[in-house]
Amino acid sequence: MSTSTETIEQLASREYKHGFYTDIEQEVIPRGLSEDIVRMISAKKQEPQWLLDWRLQSYRAWLTMKEPAWGNITFGPIDYQHIIYYAAPKPKKKLASLDEVDPEIRATFEKLGIPLDEQKMLSGVAVDAVFDSVSVATTFKEKLGELGIIFCSFSEAVHNHPELVKKYLGTVVPYTDNFFATLNSAVFSDGSFAYIPKGMRCPMELSTYFRINAKETGQFERTLIIAEEGAYVSYLEGCTAPMRDENQLHAAVVELVALDNATIKYSTVQNWYPGDKEGKGGIYNFVTKRGKCAGVNSKITWTQVETGSAITWKYPGCILQGDNSIGEFYSVATTNNRQQADTGTKMIHLGKNTKSTIVSKGISAGHGQNTYRGLVRIAKNATGAHNYSQCDSLLIGDKCGAHTFPYLEIRNSTAKVEHEASTSKIGEDQIFYCRQRGLSSEEAVNLIVSGFCRDVFRQLPMEFAVEAQKLLSVSLEGSVG
Amino acid sequence: MLTVRNLHARVAGREILRGIDLSIKFGEVHAIMGPNGSGKSTLARVLAGHPEYEVTDGQVTFEGEDLLAMDPETRARVGVFMAFQYPVEIPGVNNAYFLKAALNTVRKHRGDEELDAMEFMTLIRDRMKRLDMDESFLNRPVNEGFSGGEKKRNEIFQMAVLEPKLGVLDETDSGLDIDALRIVANGVNAMRGANRSFLVVTHYQRLLNYIVPDVVHVLSDGRIVRSGGKDLALELEDKGYSWLEEPVGKR
Numbered sequence A: 001m002s003t004s005t006e007t008i009e010q011l012a013s014r015e016y017k018h019g020f021y022t023d024i025e026q027e028v029i030p031r032g033l034s035e036d037i038v039r040m041i042s043a044k045k046q047e048p049q050w051l052l053d054w055r056l057q058s059y060r061a062w063l064t065m066k067e068p069a070w071g072n073i074t075f076g077p078i079d080y081q082h083i084i085y086y087a088a089p090k091p092k093k094k095l096a097s098l099d100e101v102d103p104e105i106r107a108t109f110e111k112l113g114i115p116l117d118e119q120k121m122l123s124g125v126a127v128d129a130v131f132d133s134v135s136v137a138t139t140f141k142e143k144l145g146e147l148g149i150i151f152c153s154f155s156e157a158v159h160n161h162p163e164l165v166k167k168y169l170g171t172v173v174p175y176t177d178n179f180f181a182t183l184n185s186a187v188f189s190d191g192s193f194a195y196i197p198k199g200m201r202c203p204m205e206l207s208t209y210f211r212i213n214a215k216e217t218g219q220f221e222r223t224l225i226i227a228e229e230g231a232y233v234s235y236l237e238g239c240t241a242p243m244r245d246e247n248q249l250h251a252a253v254v255e256l257v258a259l260d261n262a263t264i265k266y267s268t269v270q271n272w273y274p275g276d277k278e279g280k281g282g283i284y285n286f287v288t289k290r291g292k293c294a295g296v297n298s299k300i301t302w303t304q305v306e307t308g309s310a311i312t313w314k315y316p317g318c319i320l321q322g323d324n325s326i327g328e329f330y331s332v333a334t335t336n337n338r339q340q341a342d343t344g345t346k347m348i349h350l351g352k353n354t355k356s357t358i359v360s361k362g363i364s365a366g367h368g369q370n371t372y373r374g375l376v377r378i379a380k381n382a383t384g385a386h387n388y389s390q391c392d393s394l395l396i397g398d399k400c401g402a403h404t405f406p407y408l409e410i411r412n413s414t415a416k417v418e419h420e421a422s423t424s425k426i427g428e429d430q431i432f433y434c435r436q437r438g439l440s441s442e443e444a445v446n447l448i449v450s451g452f453c454r455d456v457f458r459q460l461p462m463e464f465a466v467e468a469q470k471l472l473s474v475s476l477e478g479s480v481g
Numbered sequence B: 001m002l003t004v005r006n007l008h009a010r011v012a013g014r015e016i017l018r019g020i021d022l023s024i025k026f027g028e029v030h031a032i033m034g035p036n037g038s039g040k041s042t043l044a045r046v047l048a049g050h051p052e053y054e055v056t057d058g059q060v061t062f063e064g065e066d067l068l069a070m071d072p073e074t075r076a077r078v079g080v081f082m083a084f085q086y087p088v089e090i091p092g093v094n095n096a097y098f099l100k101a102a103l104n105t106v107r108k109h110r111g112d113e114e115l116d117a118m119e120f121m122t123l124i125r126d127r128m129k130r131l132d133m134d135e136s137f138l139n140r141p142v143n144e145g146f147s148g149g150e151k152k153r154n155e156i157f158q159m160a161v162l163e164p165k166l167g168v169l170d171e172t173d174s175g176l177d178i179d180a181l182r183i184v185a186n187g188v189n190a191m192r193g194a195n196r197s198f199l200v201v202t203h204y205q206r207l208l209n210y211i212v213p214d215v216v217h218v219l220s221d222g223r224i225v226r227s228g229g230k231d232l233a234l235e236l237e238d239k240g241y242s243w244l245e246e247p248v249g250k251r
Helices: A035-044 A049-065 A104-109 A141-146 A153-162 A162-168 A179-187 A428-436 A441-452 A462-475 B039-046 B072-078 B095-110 B119-128 B135-139 B148-162 B178-191 B207-211 B231-239
Strands: A025-028 A087-089 A125-133 A134-138 A148-153 A192-197 A205-211 A224-227 A230-238 A247-250 A253-258 A263-270 A284-295 A299-306 A311-313 A318-319 A326-335 A340-349 A357-364 A369-378 A386-395 A401-410 A414-427 B002-011 B014-024 B029-033 B053-062 B082-083 B090-093 B166-170 B197-201 B213-220 B221-230
Touching: A035 A049, A035 A179, A049 A179, A087 B039, A125 A148, A134 A148, A134 A414, A141 A148, A148 A153, A153 A162, A153 A192, A153 A224, A179 A253, A179 A284, A192 A205, A192 A230, A224 A230, A224 A263, A253 A263, A253 A299, A263 A284, A263 A462, A284 A299, A284 A326, A299 A311, A299 A318, A299 A340, A299 A462, A299 B082, A299 B119, A318 A326, A318 A357, A326 A340, A326 A369, A326 A462, A326 B082, A357 A369, A357 A401, A357 A441, A369 A386, A386 A401, A386 A441, A401 A414, A428 A441, A428 B072, A428 B090, A441 A462, A441 B090, A441 B095, B002 B039, B014 B039, B014 B053, B014 B221, B029 B039, B039 B053, B039 B072, B039 B082, B039 B166, B039 B197, B072 B082, B072 B095, B082 B148, B090 B095, B095 B119, B095 B148, B119 B135, B119 B148, B119 B178, B148 B178, B166 B178, B178 B207, B221 B231
Parallel strands: A125 A205, A192 A224, A205 A230, A224 A253, A230 A263, A247 A284, A253 A284, A263 A299, A284 A311, A284 A318, A299 A326, A311 A340, A318 A340, A326 A357, A340 A369, A357 A386, A369 A401, A386 A414, B029 B197, B029 B213, B082 B166, B166 B197
Antiparallel strands: A025 A087, A125 A134, A148 A192, B002 B014, B002 B053, B213 B221
16 A cells, blocks of 8 residues: 555644743843843852852854854754843742742642652652743752752752762763753853762652743753762653743753662653744754763663654763663654654763663654764773664654664774664555554544553653653644644 | 445555445455455445545445545544554554554544543453463564464454454455454454454455355455355356356357
């Protein structure tokens, strides 16, 4: 049976459920970027001198850098002097407890399905809620504190645990790393901080929910997670933004550090506003995420489900420094309508007998362009390193595109590197088969897509796997006639 | 229950069906036989609503309703099931999940309660026994990595779970060895009853030894050229199809 594209091609409008705006009194700083702005952000956060100095050296480095142009993405020029680098809801007074979170903000998160009352939360999940440039609430802080686990906003960590921040900040993603990471280092506002002490298995999922609300602002959050010897933590982030005609920049940095025998699982469900059908508006998601398996037998797993954003540019990677350390990357990236994604990972093998696994599933519909870009580097001394990569692309319709750019740099002859890739199309025959069993076309596509993504969804914590699946079906809504 | 009047249909611009008339009552099993290219499979696919086949003339009513006006999923929900000649693979989706989704859609349409996981498992274990299927099958992806025989058995298994009013079997016997053929036939026979009919499309008489039809139709060049009892199939086996195509006067 041949595949007729005609019926698969009828694109209808999709709906973005999280596109509302919360009208709230804001504290914003003047637009544009300069040393004064960097100083102003630092002053607002009452930061110590060493952090201001770090920001300033980042800013000076950034002035000498150029936007990267190698991505398989196209976008108009970004006017960095037009962006507002700091926006925060005006605090009515100092919060003594979660109950005092501004009702408007509370309602916003409630609407997004993230209640900030601990008793209403999914059991076993602690949430840090970030609204524009600041963290507005962190749940279960005390309970985790009793176990010696620190889970708080980045700003709080700077004040309460400066020795930890100072020790690890910029050690995985140096301030000179790349244009967007360097920009972040200069102007980052808030984010989450987690520290799991030696031998502790964090008993609940830690999660951060990022919400962009203010207009013409960028969000530059910074997250730092440290797992001490033998510690374990599973962390999840989610993100949404209002629908707006102009593009908004989101340039985050995430650093993970796993010491001897530690494990960090980091999962992302990204649903920033993708722009409208014609590609107007949407978030530019230019993010640098990297984990360092610093200790022996340590393990870092990145799982990402990227359904939103006008453009996604991110390569969560692992530096496998400790001997026998393991890095994993599981990714589902969808592009519908005019969305573009250039995403993948970097696995840098330095230690002996290090292992990495890459499973990437790209789904393109409409005019979406989906690129996998992955680097596997095996250093000279990384004896016995092993990498397995699998990159699959699924096309819905024939106006979209899938691209794969694997880079392999092998400097040790004992390395074992495997790469598999496939491209398939949802066929009219598959859809008809499902329909003949009573399922609608939409249900059929969702079923086929979820089957395609199964290896990745399996990596997500249960509740979020369900959420991710739902999100995926919304993001592909209308992609089949 | 099913009435086909003067049905004309084409695929890729070529006319395949040139005026089919057919009437099936509740409880009957009709066999459609004919040489390759006579339009047997086209008839099955047109009844199921395959989007590549275009009906150019004629009517089909199913329990008094206009079947051709329904989309494929509605046909499935009102009780028309087609066992595919080439069952399609759906990687990553396990059989149990797929079947549960299908069954609950069909049940919802009929106004029955959706089955929960326990009730569903009880039902399918029973049906699996009927078709001599191994439990491990439930966790395997739909048709992926199945042998030809397993795929065909899976089709009949799905039919046994979905319990349609009309089962259309499109060359279900092709590629089956004799043991598998017997299992498949037993599965179908177990479902025969006063409230269910079958249209069995086959090239060979062999299947009809096991699924004994009430009526046999012979299709040639898009038309039914002969209809008769089960003996007609034996006659065909004996003489081949060529004698049917000769002008009536010479017979």
